[in-house]
Amino acid sequence: MSVARPAKCLFCTFKQAARSSKPSTSTSTSTSTSAPRQFSSSPVKPNPRSRHGPAKQQQEKSVVDEIRPLSEEQINQNYTPEQAEAIKQTQQYLKKSFEDMTSSTARNLKPWTMTYVQPMTEIDPVLDKAVKAPWTNLDDNSRLKTEGELTEDIMRFMQSMPDGEKDAETALQNFLATNRITVGKPEAEHNPRSAIAPQTGKMVKQNLLPGQQPADPAQKSKGGRGKEGEGQDQEVSPALIRLMQMTGYNQRQLSALRVKSIISHRVVNQTRLGKIQKQYWLSVAGNQNGLLGIGEGKSEESAEGMIQSQYRAIRNMVPVMRYEGRTIYGNVKGKEGATELELYARPPGFGLRCQQYIYEMCRAAGISDIAARVTRARNPMNTVKAAFQALQSQKDPEEIAKGRGKKLVDVRKVYYAGNV
Amino acid sequence: MSLVELANICSHISNASKARLGFTSIPNSKLHLKLALQLQNSGFISTVVRGGATPPPAHHLLSHPSSNTPGHEIEPITRENVASRKLWLGMKYWNSEPVLEKMELVSKPTRRIWMDVEGLRKLVLGRQSGYVKGLGKPGECLFVSTDKGIMEARECVERKIGGQLLCKVR
DSSP, X not given: OOTTHHHHHHHHHHHHHHHHHSOOOTTHHHHHHSOOOTTOOSXXXXXXXXXXXXXXXXXXXXXXXXXXXXXXXXXXXXXXXXXXXXXXXXXXXXXXXXXXXXXXXXXXXXXXXXXXXXXXXXXXXXXXXXXXXXXXXXXXXXXXXXXXXXXXXXXXXXXXXXXXXXXXXXHHHHHHHHOOOEESOHHHHHSOOOOSOOOOOOOOOOOXXXXXXXXXXXXXXXXXXXXXXXXXXXXXXXXXXXHHHHHOOOHHHHHHSEEEEEEEEEEEEEETTEEEEEEEEEEEEEOXXXXXXXXXXXXXXXXXXXXXXXXXXXXXXXXXXXXXXXXXXXXXXXXXXXXXXXXXXXXXXXXXXXXXXXXXXXXXHTOOSEEEEEOSOOOHHHHHHHHHHHHHTOOOHHHHHHHHTOOOOOHHHHHTTTOO | OOHHHHHHHHHHHHHXXXXXXXXXXXXXXXXXXXXXXXXXXXXXXXXXXXXXXSOOOHHHHHSOOOTTOSSSOOOOOOXXXXXXXXXXXXXXXXXXXXXXXXXXXXXXXXXXXXXOHHHHHHHHTTOOBTTBOOOOSTTOEEEEEETTEEEEHHHHHHHTOOEEEEEEEO
């Protein structure tokens, strides 16, 4: 950077000032763009904003000019009546189409603007904040008019009533519609700030009843391999037939259940003839929509024991309460033997943060948000039983409220208008 | 303000509702009376009547008793009989289940717990505050002794008053 630069620039500014003070209009655009730029050696660029500006402005102007209508005098002077009529109609049509065009200028004049799925022009009673009149519309001194004041109004109206019958009628209607019935600010009567909550949206019944089957029969249980194999076969085992008779489900409904064998180990009975080995199985079954059951089976044949336990689990299915179809109602405790556990209700999207056995049970029952802590012994079998007991021991808040004689409102349902 | 007495009362009321008793009695004191009235207010018990060693007549439990009810007057408290007064509580049951399932102390006689509004707010939201577990079970209530009297924790939060935690009821 040279020392001479400031002095030079200073002269520049003098020059420029001298030039701009001249009343020359022909170079007005160039002078406006080349304003004094101190301490800058870069060439002067034209203003990027005005790059397309003048041309576009001219375009818009020309459109407006074209549509500018002739006055009636001009038309009548220069044209025959038929022509004049035609011109008038054309002008009307053009005016209307120009209005249409200007009302949708965003589309016509700015093709690059984004098109919105939600145009934000309407107020959604659920999503948007309720539009309320401002606080200033409230008037503490507002009150209903007394009888005397109302009669005064009527008297005043009678005195100023027009003569014609039709006029009188319209005036009366006008009076009835507009005459105020309160004293104080007019906004307090016509547009008061209401304390009433906005109307909520439509309640959506999303959860099926616990006993109902999910609508989609295509979903198949991954755990019920053995049973599925049975279902595919031509011959149906007597055990399956008995299960179908007991539960009232057909084969397709049974295959739609989520059945999973989660615990298996070898057990031995020592007799005087020797050891008798058997395989123990524990399975859980559920329709993933509020039904859950557990079943134990034991057999010398492993597969047989598994099927036995699965069928028992299906038979033992009972409805389990779920809050919003995703979690449990409050925290619950369960106890089986030395195993004690606690299940905790959790917010949406929390997931199943619990150990494998409780996880499988929750999957089968259709619970998606839960936390669990097994506080004492962690025997797998007892854990499953204790969790089952805990899930069953949930209390309905509605029943609690009835018992106490209170009214209960689920604030989540009110706040989100049932869309939770 | 004896928390030892209160502990006994908590156990006694829990036991009485487990045993499906129609009504039970607790020793008379100002603290017990206020707490019993709060329990009644929250809908855990049906009636609170101050009486003597024998339970008051049944119709007193079902109406508002007073000293001038003809035939069944409530004995006015005097210096002579005040020591023998008891509070008779009417227990409630719904769907063959006790309405008051469990009542347990939070402050202990050897360790009293006071809590400010922020802490109480946490508890009411079901979170832990200090060493006190939140109100996680549905319909659980926590009664707090404040300088505005005994009240429910939710009311405390509403009125922005802290105080000594007395007992959890569910």
